[in-house]
Amino acid sequence: MRLVLLLLILLMPAAAQAQDRTAVERDFQSWLQKRVWPDAQKAGVTRATFDAATTGLTLDWSLPDLQPPGAPPPKEQRQPEFQTPGRYISEDKFPALVSGGRAALKQWARTLDTIEKRYGVPREIVVAIWGRETAYGSVKPKNSAIRNLATVGFIGSRKSMFYPELIAALQILEGDHIPLVELKASWAGAMGQPQFLPTKFLRYAVDGDGDGRRDIWNSTPDALASIANYLKGHGWVAGRWWGTEITAGTGVACTLEGPDKPRPVADWLKLGAKPRTPALSGAPALPGHLLMPAGRHGPAFLVSENFYVLKSYNESDMYALFVGHLADRYRGDARIAGGWDALSGFTRNDVRDMQKRLEAQGHDAGGTDGLVGFRTRVAIGLWQQRSGREPTCFPDAELVRQAGR
Known part of the structure; x- marks a missing residue:
């Protein structure tokens, strides 16, 4: 008898959890009908499209950062010891991407000719983003965009961020006629070869192959043209490269870094900046910005306003630097010369x-x-x-x- 009671006690938390999930699933169905459907309808989604996307839909409890009603906040996911920024852009990450990118530049040369002329974005930059996001289309997310976004929009810890993406995903089903089975995404809703969130798709995805559809999942011309259109829409300046590595002498103070401290390139040269390439030094009157992603513990760069356009794609200095350097590597084999100090001991x-x-x-x-x-x-x-x-x-x-x- 004592053994039976002990087993019942041990099983109670699991049973209670299952019961709680059942209640949350019921609330989820009510939320879909009472909140999501009215908002989707206002956004132009028909009842037929909404029902096709949500009938039988359940929450995906395997996703990270979920916070069901009554549950404690999710634990901080990024508390291991700090890693030096140089690990993000370590040399071992480049050989395969450089080889694949050079092959892609040849394979899609005619498509990229058209894209460069139409959007003013260099082909190497477009292909570098494509390579960084999905390894030139070879990495294909397999999750349902609707299910993932509905889950994180209902019980995710950042509901306000993901809810508009759910409505936008429903608009894609309605207006772009992408089959529901093909609307795949990462756990956070990033879709297709360029990894666009649905709101980004609605604004920047374009038909690059002329078939009348914006298919960033299966059409490489659509994916490449959409990346270029995004960069142009965020202010890419045609004819300017992203930047170049420099040797920063003592006259180049690290406190001068940032997008809010532009100086003519000529002024940076007078302070002692020595560019490794003529990418920016050939335009002495144009503005340049100091970038030192690890301060004096790592290499320094002089960047144009286009660097910050790259950063808009993924809000990270290291992401933009990775993409810019990968684009450089398609053109030549020069590695980043400056070393990165190993920094650790804090979180x-x-x-x-x-x-x-x-x-x-x-x-x-x-x-x-x-x-x-x-x-x-x-x-x-x-x-x-x-x-x-x-x-x-x-x-x-x-x-x-x-x-x-």
Whole structure:
């Protein structure tokens, strides 16, 4: 009898969890009809399209960052020891991508000719994004975009971000006539070869092969033209390259970094910046921006406004640098010359605490998200200057505990 009671006690949490999920699934069905359907209808989705997409739809409980009613907030996913930015762009990531990209440039040369003329975006940049996102279309997400977005839009920890993407995905089914079975995405709803979110698809996807459909899943011309259209729509300046690596002498202060501190390229050269290529030095009157993604602990770059257009594709300096460098590698074999110091001994929470201290002292650290963005890097450098230290503009294990104190 005691054994039976013990088994019942042990099984209670699982049973309660199953019961709770059943209740959440019921609420999900009500939410689909009472909230999603009216919003979809206002967005031009017909009842037939909505029913085809949602009949029999259930939540995908395997997705990350879910927060069902009554559940505690999801645990922080990024709390391992900090990794140096150089790991994102390490040399071992490039040989296969460079080889595949050069082959793709040849295979799709005629399509890319048309795209360059129409959008003013260099073919190498377009192909580099394609390679970074889905390895030239070889990586194919297999999840249902509707199910994933409905799940994270209902019980995800960032509902407000994903709910509009669900409505947009339904609009795609309605207006673009993409079969539901082909509307595949990553867990977060990024779709097709360019990995567009649905709202991005609606605004920037184009018909690149002239068949009357915007099919970024199966049509490479559509995918490539859509990437170029996105970059043009975000301000790509035709005729300017993204940037170049530089040797930053002592006259190039790391606190001068950022999109908000442009100077004519000629001024950077006078300060001692020595470009490795003539990519920007050939336009001395045009603005250039200093990029030091690891402060004095890594290489430095002089970038054009087009670098920040690349960054708009995925809000990360390292992503934009990866894409720009990959595009360079299609043209030649020059690796990034500057080394990346190995930095460790602190976590994202440590950085967040440091940012709070810096902001309390009046520095603009760009928020307290635990990420070492350019505003945090500049804030560190300014604090170091005021403290009588040599600015490095990037934390190490000791500095992350001291900065702002």
